[in-house]
Amino acid sequence: MQKATDQHSITKEFHLDGLAPAHEEFSLEAETVESQLDHEPVQGSLILNTEDPEQPEASAQIDLAGMDKPVHMVSIHNDVDLAQAVPFQHAHTLLESLEAQNVAVHYQCREGYCGSCRTQLLEGEVHYTEEPMAWINDDEILPCCCIPKTPIRIKLP
Amino acid sequence: MSYTTFNQKTFDTLKQPMFFGETVNVARYDIQKHKIFENLIEKQLSFFWRPEEVDLANDRKDFIDLPDHEQHIFLSNLKYQTLLDSVQGRSPNVAFLPIVSLPELETWIETWSFSETIHSRSYTHIMRNVVPNPAEVFDDITRNDFITRRAVSVTKYYDELIEKCSYYTQLGEGTHTINGHVVDINLRDLKRTLYLTMVSVNVLEAIRFYVSFACSFAFAERAKMEGNAKIIKLIARDEALHLTGTQHILQIMAAGKDDPEMGEIAASCKDEVREIFLDAAEQEKEWAGYLFKDGSMIGLNQHILAQYVEYITDQRIAAIGLPTIFGAKNNPLPWINSWLNSDNVQVAPQEAEISSYLVGAIDSAVDTEDFGDFDL
Numbered sequence: 148m149q150k151a152t153d154q155h156s157i158t159k160e161f162h163l164d165g166l167a168p169a170h171e172e173f174s175l176e177a178e179t180v181e182s183q184l185d186h187e188p189v190q191g192s193l194i195l196n197t198e199d200p201e202q203p204e205a206s207a208q209i210d211l212a213g214m215d216k217p218v219h220m221v222s223i224h225n226d227v228d229l230a231q232a233v234p235f236q237h238a239h240t241l242l243e244s245l246e247a248q249n250v251a252v253h254y255q256c257r258e259g260y261c262g263s264c265r266t267q268l269l270e271g272e273v274h275y276t277e278e279p280m281a282w283i284n285d286d287e288i289l290p291c292c293c294i295p296k297t298p299i300r301i302k303l304p
Numbered sequence: 305m306s307y308t309t310f311n312q313k314t315f316d317t318l319k320q321p322m323f324f325g326e327t328v329n330v331a332r333y334d335i336q337k338h339k340i341f342e343n344l345i346e347k348q349l350s351f352f353w354r355p356e357e358v359d360l361a362n363d364r365k366d367f368i369d370l371p372d373h374e375q376h377i378f379l380s381n382l383k384y385q386t387l388l389d390s391v392q393g394r395s396p397n398v399a400f401l402p403i404v405s406l407p408e409l410e411t412w413i414e415t416w417s418f419s420e421t422i423h424s425r426s427y428t429h430i431m432r433n434v435v436p437n438p439a440e441v442f443d444d445i446t447r448n449d450f451i452t453r454r455a456v457s458v459t460k461y462y463d464e465l466i467e468k469c470s471y472y473t474q475l476g477e478g479t480h481t482i483n484g485h486v487v488d489i490n491l492r493d494l495k496r497t498l499y500l501t502m503v504s505v506n507v508l509e510a511i512r513f514y515v516s517f518a519c520s521f522a523f524a525e526r527a528k529m530e531g532n533a534k535i536i537k538l539i540a541r542d543e544a545l546h547l548t549g550t551q552h553i554l555q556i557m558a559a560g561k562d563d564p565e566m567g568e569i570a571a572s573c574k575d576e577v578r579e580i581f582l583d584a585a586e587q588e589k590e591w592a593g594y595l596f597k598d599g600s601m602i603g604l605n606q607h608i609l610a611q612y613v614e615y616i617t618d619q620r621i622a623a624i625g626l627p628t629i630f631g632a633k634n635n636p637l638p639w640i641n642s643w644l645n646s647d648n649v650q651v652a653p654q655e656a657e658i659s660s661y662l663v664g665a666i667d668s669a670v671d672t673e674d675f676g677d678f679d680l
Contacts, residue, residue, distance in 0.1 A: 255644045261544035282551045
């Protein structure tokens with residue numbers, strides 16, 4: 148009985164550096180495993196300059212294997228005719244791209260729920276990076292949450 | 305049709321219109337007629353905030369230093385905002401819940417109205433921190449003629465709808481004599497009242513609130529009352545969602561797919577809708593006159609605020625598919641955009657305010673394509 152209690156107290160004893168059996172030994176740093184990869188993993192994100200989304204440094208956008216860069220012309224019409232054309236090259240969204248190239252677009256939420264940036268799409272296709280929540284008619288887009296898929300023509304008020 | 309809190313009938317939820325169909329029984333969201341309302345609910349929940357998160361210690365000092373006419377502008381504006389949110393904290397529930405027929409829309413209305421009660425609580429938080437005696441300011445809301453006049457224009461459509469609906473739910477369609485008054489209740493007229501009420505709510509959320517935001521942000525643009533502006537920023541984020549909600553309801557009604565009779569009503573009401581927008585714009589301009597009666601402030605005066613009223617009115621009427629009224633294409637207060645955008649000041653996402661930062665959110669949308677290059 149006495150012996151059992153002793154045994155018990157030993158197992159409960161606590162050491163900072165541990166009395167665990169050798170095979171259960173652990174250290175804070177994980178065992179280093181030699182990498183089986185003979186090539187670098189494909190970089191899947193775009194690194195962008197936060198200052199000016201359309202003027203990143205020379206090597207800002209990394210080529211993704213098998214993917215075309217979403218570089219398309221954006222033609223901007225006003226009430227009467229073609230006002231200007233700017234390229235979409237690097238920005239996260241069409242709105243960012245337009246702002247960086249001094250095209251004024253109304254905005255508020257910048258994530259698709261307020262509808263302030265509602266713009267008429269005359270030609271072309273866009274891809275939504277986030278589901279637009281604001282009401283848009285069939286011929287309208289929300290530049291704050293899309294990028295062009297093809298060259299596009301839009302009409303700003 | 306009398307209101308029941310749990311409709312015992314079995315019916316196809318997806319065949320109900322948004323309003324004036326069967327009253328909702330099971331609060332189920334597995335099948336949805338209009339998914340947008342579920343999206344709005346989720347977004348609104350992710351926006352949850354508490355007024356106490358914002359520190360207003362500097363605002364008290366700023367307020368004491370403001371000249372008298374600017375104190376008048378600040379307090380009157382705050383009184384107006386308090387009035388608007390007092391109305392919005394209860395009215396959607398009282399007016400729309402008895403007649404709503406879709407579970408997701410019912411829950412959106414409740415979620416929407418609840419968030420307005422947070423706004424009301426935040427005005428008390430501001431008053432407590434800024435003025436020595438908040439009661440004086442709150443008491444003035446029902447005593448000041450300029451404010452009470454605003455209340456009439458904000459609530460008359462709601463009150464008319466609530467009155468007619470209560471007769472409809474008690475007595476049904478037909479001509480009734482109530483306390484000596486003859487009241488004619490028919491469903492088409494009720495739907496028309498509902499449509500116009502929804503337009504007036506859209507005007508409240510989309511124009512009246514934004515005019516008041518412009519005043520709040522004009523102080524902050526001069527580095528005054530910045531705590532207040534931070535609260536208003538959070539309120540503006542909610543209001544942007546609410547106006548999207550009312551725009552969706554109005555567009556769904558106008559499209560007529562949900563309820564063909566509602567589509568006809570929307571088409572026949574265009575002149576009245578325009579009139580509601582125009583009246584609201586005139587009332588807001590008149591209010592600007594009262595705000596700046598003793599003098600302007602740097603960056604904002606009666607004239608510029610009136611221009612903003614015209615700009616925002618045009619934006620909002622265009623959003624519900626009607627022609628613009630004033631032809632005001634340029635925002636006279638371009639700096640307001642950066643204040644209205646709630647995400648551009650916060651640095652640490654865990655400090656609660658970046659709307660896209662959802663606590664515990666997981667993207668569980670898995671497409672078969674995601675397993676495209678997966679071999680066993």
